[in-house]
Amino acid sequence: MTASALIVAAGRGERLGSDRPKAFAVLAGRPMLEWALDALRDSPQIGEIVVALPEGYDAPDGCIGVRGGAERSHSVRAALAASTGDPILVQDAARPMLTPEIVASCLAAVAQDGVDAAIAAAPVTDTIKEAAGGDVVRTLDRSVLWAVQTPQVFRRAALEAALSQPDEVLAAATDDASLVEAAGGTVRVVPTPASNLKVTTPHDLEIAELLLRSSTR
Numbered sequence: 747m748t749a750s751a752l753i754v755a756a757g758r759g760e761r762l763g764s765d766r767p768k769a770f771a772v773l774a775g776r777p778m779l780e781w782a783l784d785a786l787r788d789s790p791q792i793g794e795i796v797v798a799l800p801e802g803y804d805a806p807d808g809c810i811g812v813r814g815g816a817e818r819s820h821s822v823r824a825a826l827a828a829s830t831g832d833p834i835l836v837q838d839a840a841r842p843m844l845t846p847e848i849v850a851s852c853l854a855a856v857a858q859d860g861v862d863a864a865i866a867a868a869p870v871t872d873t874i875k876e877a878a879g880g881d882v883v884r885t886l887d888r889s890v891l892w893a894v895q896t897p898q899v900f901r902r903a904a905l906e907a908a909l910s911q912p913d914e915v916l917a918a919a920t921d922d923a924s925l926v927e928a929a930g931g932t933v934r935v936v937p938t939p940a941s942n943l944k945v946t947t948p949h950d951l952e953i954a955e956l957l958l959r960s961s962t963r
């Protein structure tokens with residue numbers, strides 16, 4: 747079956763301090779959203795692209811546009827409802843370093859037997875500690891920790907079931923895979939470079955700009 751890609755681009759991105767929604771902030775001469783779109787348009791497995799947009803923004807060429815929701819998961823749910831494919835690839839517009847190779851690895855992983863979702867992730871390089879009230883409670887075992895990114899690819903039925911939960915459950919989820927995990931689904935990590943970064947702050951925007959200008963894209 748043909749895959750659908752959902753790009754969530756409806757966030758305000760206040761920490762970036764831009765005069766427009768983050769997905770439309772200018773990155774290396776183009777709206778940020780266009781970089782992830784390039785990689786999806788260059789991926790032959792992707793049959794349609796649905797973009798969750800802020801109010802007042804039109805769908806990019808060749809894409810289906812839907813209005814985003816109050817929280818990220820609500821935007822994913824709105825885009826899923828407008829899509830027809832299986833599996834479903836979910837991508838943050840705020841991750842401009844997506845490549846067709848990353849798309850292909852995640853799609854291949856979700857096609858394996860018994861896998862409900864496959865998520866791009868990089869091994870953690872910092873030591874991670876849990877703290878409460880400013881004091882360390884414990885140090886986590888770094889060897890088993892992954893920093894999770896997008897794309898996250900799902901069998902359609904698994905994502906539909908995960909997103910059919912009440913609004914408040916969705917609002918608390920920082921990624922879609924956690925909703926599938928909570929339902930007992932099998933989520934596989936797909937090792938991806940840490941350079942597949944998310945743009946949150948002006949510093950991230952500078953790093954992404956340097957990486958994009960020095961790449962062959």
Ligand code: C5P
Pocket residue numbers: 754755756757758759768769798814815816817818819821822837838839840841944945946
């Ligand atoms: O704010 P953050 O960087 O975590 O958002 C991740 C992605 O989710 C961004 O691409 C943003 O546009 C999108 N988003 C959305 N709808 C929301 C909130 C965030 O589409 N309500």
